[in-house]
Amino acid sequence: MKTLIIIIFLATIGTGSFAQDTAYISRDRTTALFFKSSVKIIGKTPPDFKVRQIENGLITLKAINPDFKSVKLNIQDQNTNQVYHIPVQYSYGRAGRRIEVAGSRSIITVIRTPVTNYSAIGNQLASGKRSDVVDRKKIGGVKAWVNKLSLANNKVFFRLDIRNRSNLPYDVDFIRFYIRDLKTVARMATHEQEIVPLYSNLNKHTTVLKSKEIAKVFGFHRFSLSEDQALNIELYERNGNRHLYLQIKQKDLDDLQTINPAPQQPANTLVASLNKGNYKRRN
Structure with missing residues (x-):
């Protein structure tokens, strides 16, 4: 029984999913997503932008229609089965970047300090x-x-x-x-x-x-x-x-x-914050 529980627990870890920051695309510039291992796109891709898998760990994005709503591209790591949910939005100025995608973890913290108003x-x-x-x-x-x-x-x-x-x-x-x-x-x-x-x-x-x-x-x-x-x-x-x-x-x-504004009341709630180091951008 214990062995079965351990197997289920390990399988759950291997199929975790991670939310990522936004990938911006335009019709004139190609945005590239780099992964450390082989990945594949899962589910359907919207018709408003072009998705190409150049290599096992490289996917490029380019817009066809600039008026599409923000969507999420689901990409699965072939080694760990982790799924990355990458929001995609149209933006002329922020498109055309190299983006390195990696996993993230959630950290639970307690906020007890006064919050700036x-x-x-x-x-x-x-x-x-x-x-x-x-x-x-x-x-x-x-x-x-x-x-x-x-x-x-x-x-x-x-x-x-x-x-x-x-x-x-x-x-x-x-x-x-x-x-x-x-x-x-x-x-x-x-x-x-x-x-x-x-x-x-x-x-x-x-x-x-x-x-x-x-x-x-x-x-x-x-x-x-x-x-x-x-x-x-x-x-x-x-x-x-x-x-x-x-x-x-x-x-x-x-x-x-x-300026010396009055602070808000101290917050006393649990919040989950993503590790900011998981998603690096370079022009």
């Missing part, structure tokens, strides 16, 4: 007129400003204003943030450190209509810059070419405004 900070910075502008850019009737650079609970926040004075609506595809050297030597590899906001009040599908203006707030873990570095902010238009590129430089961080 990010919504209160976002509402405070989004209200009122823009001020203390650190950078601005304009293209095709669309203009963006970085302003209200602030520090709250050891986190860095800023406001991004977007105004549209063209007749054509401006659909926001996504906004990318990364730290890079201001000057790069020709023929040398450029090192980029991509950072992800821990807070954003930007909706997934945001459109700025003619003569309209929006103010969105982003928050990050505290970061620092050297004199020859900048935080780059890339704003991409969905199905268009009116992309905006803004920067926050080291000198802009010297005059951070301090």
Whole structure:
């Protein structure tokens, strides 16, 4: 009886399934998924994108129709029988990357510390007129400003204003943030450190209509810059070419405004968090 229980337990481990981060694809760029061992695609693949298995451990993705809804691609490891559920979404700017896929494990932790009231900070910075502008850019009737650079609970926040004075609506595809050297030597590899906001009040599908203006707030873990570095902010238009590129430089961080919002009540619940090291991206 004990032997049977052990066999069932080991079989259960071998057929575990893991959720992965999103793989972004477009019609112009091919996204590649690399696996450490031989894999196969299970189930049907949607007709909106092309899936090709180039090698045992290499699968490529490319979009056919840009308007498909987010779906999950199920891929099984032939050695361990583990199933990876990889969400696939259309995005012009984030497509065309090499993605290494590996297993993950869940860790149960107890949160007992006060939680930063990010919504209160976002509402405070989004209200009122823009001020203390650190950078601005304009293209095709669309203009963006970085302003209200602030520090709250050891986190860095800023406001991004977007105004549209063209007749054509401006659909926001996504906004990318990364730290890079201001000057790069020709023929040398450029090192980029991509950072992800821990807070954003930007909706997934945001459109700025003619003569309209929006103010969105982003928050990050505290970061620092050297004199020859900048935080780059890339704003991409969905199905268009009116992309905006803004920067926050080291000198802009010297005059951070301090915000002291009231913290939320301490949370006392069990949460499962995925190991962030399981899914690495490289351009």
